[in-house]
Amino acid sequence: MPLFQFLLVVVLVLNSLENGSAGITSTYIRTEWPSTDIPLDNQVFEIPKGHNAPQQVHITQGDYDGKAVIISWVTADEPCCSNVKYGLLDNKYEFSAQGIVTNYTFSGYKSGYIHHCLVDGLEYDTKYYYKIGEGDSSREFWFQTPPKIDPDAPYTFGIIGDLGQTYNSLSTLEHYMQSGGQTVLFVGDLSYADRYQHNDVGIRWDSWGRFVEPSAAYQPWIWSAGNHEIEYMPEMGEVLPFKSYLHRFPTPHTASRSTNPLWYAVRRASAHIIVLSSYSSYAKYTPQWRWLREELTRVDRDKTPWLIVLMHAPIYNSNLAHYMEGESMRTVFESWFVRFKVDLIFAGHVHAYERSYRISNIYYNVSSGDQYPVPDKSAPVYITVGDGGNQEGLAGRFWDPQPEYSAFREASYGHSTLEIKNRTHAFYHWNRNDDGKNVPTDSVIFNNQYWGSNPHRRRHLKAGGHAGS
Ligand SMILES: *[C@@H]1O[C@H](CO)[C@@H](O)[C@H](O)[C@H]1NC(C)=O
Ligand SMILES: *[C@@H]1O[C@H](CO)[C@@H](O)[C@H](O)[C@H]1NC(C)=O
Ligand SMILES: *[C@@H]1O[C@H](CO)[C@@H](O)[C@H](O)[C@H]1NC(C)=O
Numbered sequence: 001m002p003l004f005q006f007l008l009v010v011v012l013v014l015n016s017l018e019n020g021s022a023g024i025t026s027t028y029i030r031t032e033w034p035s036t037d038i039p040l041d042n043q044v045f046e047i048p049k050g051h052n053a054p055q056q057v058h059i060t061q062g063d064y065d066g067k068a069v070i071i072s073w074v075t076a077d078e079p080c081c082s083n084v085k086y087g088l089l090d091n092k093y094e095f096s097a098q099g100i101v102t103n104y105t106f107s108g109y110k111s112g113y114i115h116h117c118l119v120d121g122l123e124y125d126t127k128y129y130y131k132i133g134e135g136d137s138s139r140e141f142w143f144q145t146p147p148k149i150d151p152d153a154p155y156t157f158g159i160i161g162d163l164g165q166t167y168n169s170l171s172t173l174e175h176y177m178q179s180g181g182q183t184v185l186f187v188g189d190l191s192y193a194d195r196y197q198h199n200d201v202g203i204r205w206d207s208w209g210r211f212v213e214p215s216a217a218y219q220p221w222i223w224s225a226g227n228h229e230i231e232y233m234p235e236m237g238e239v240l241p242f243k244s245y246l247h248r249f250p251t252p253h254t255a256s257r258s259t260n261p262l263w264y265a266v267r268r269a270s271a272h273i274i275v276l277s278s279y280s281s282y283a284k285y286t287p288q289w290r291w292l293r294e295e296l297t298r299v300d301r302d303k304t305p306w307l308i309v310l311m312h313a314p315i316y317n318s319n320l321a322h323y324m325e326g327e328s329m330r331t332v333f334e335s336w337f338v339r340f341k342v343d344l345i346f347a348g349h350v351h352a353y354e355r356s357y358r359i360s361n362i363y364y365n366v367s368s369g370d371q372y373p374v375p376d377k378s379a380p381v382y383i384t385v386g387d388g389g390n391q392e393g394l395a396g397r398f399w400d401p402q403p404e405y406s407a408f409r410e411a412s413y414g415h416s417t418l419e420i421k422n423r424t425h426a427f428y429h430w431n432r433n434d435d436g437k438n439v440p441t442d443s444v445i446f447n448n449q450y451w452g453s454n455p456h457r458r459r460h461l462k463a464g465g466h467a468g469s
């Protein structure tokens, strides 16, 4: 072919790699279970047998660096007992920790006794067995602590959002449990219990706690809150936002100097994970804004190269559903995300899957400036995983044409996995429920935003005095 034509082809191919012109709108037609909640008498919600038997067992990271867990569970009959026995051997529990018990009411519903127990001072990279409950009703579980904080510590996170408790939710959970994920980054909207009335709201929180136990009792789920956690229901006399969520799902917020459990950070293996609240104030000078400003300065990419942010309402998403609901947070935080070279921002809320290119829109102001998102190598990739499978169904309509910032989008149920390999590389997959576990549908290899693709590059930059630009 003539040289000119050859060059043109090369330029077009390079172009499509560099910016958003090659975005994919997947037309995959998914088979769908009905979007209705699984009936309460189904075995996925089975109540464990025995007087006061612990149920709804779930764990979350309990400190900043992964040497503690918070173990939570509910007992129906008595407030006794909030202690955890634990140790390195099955059936032989050398240690014990004492927790606390709480309870609450919600429009006629009275919760069971909700126990939270901090188990700290753990060794890294160690399997612990634990036992809760008394006598014949006691139950045993285990978890594995993460490797110690290290820039090259490999670790696999699962990312799940908007889960609910339908047959699609069950499919997502089962697929996730086969994925090899070691910790879940949960991007909000847990039970969808707020779709119910009065007594049934609390009952559906309880059923959801039992539903996720097969995963959440054995590995931490890092929680963030969505709009379905707000439960501002004045018509039922309930006006205290996040009442059920805050009673049931504690977070280690004080370890990251946060004053509110709805926003906090944890470090795990080679990742620094920042959890934001889309439904708390974040305007300039508010507590969340001030906390994030401080927390970003505490990120040490030499120790935790992977900087990940979780929130519920996506900042970049081209679905018709909830379009631009993340815009107010974008105007406040996007320039920080770019300046601090955040690697990935995961969100939920929109019931479909979408991944962006690295783009930013930080040059616009009300007087002038570039008003469209532009390719930006320092910007995060934005990923929406609101496709857990709740009873509201899929958000199947996207803006057409696909915006240039959108790399891949599809309205199917599923979850993602992020396999961090070392300081430079992470393998990312979105897994559609309808495929077998080995058929990742959208796969990308991410180079770290701080180290790039070269584990020595940063040091050279530093030696040359150009680091942190
Ligand atoms: C919590 O449990 C105690 C002890 O059973 C009970 O007296 C109290 O009324 C309960 N509180 C709420 C808010 O349900
Ligand atoms: C607004 O944006 C333009 C173009 O980026 C820039 O030159 C100008 O200084 C900005 N104005 C303010 C007040 O930030
Ligand atoms: C990091 O992981 C990638 C992907 O497995 C590999 O190609 C690369 O050689 C690794 N780098 C180092 C320094 O081990």
Ligand SMILES: [Fe+2]
Pocket: 162, 189, 226, 227, 228, 312, 348, 349, 350
């Ligand atoms: Fe939502």
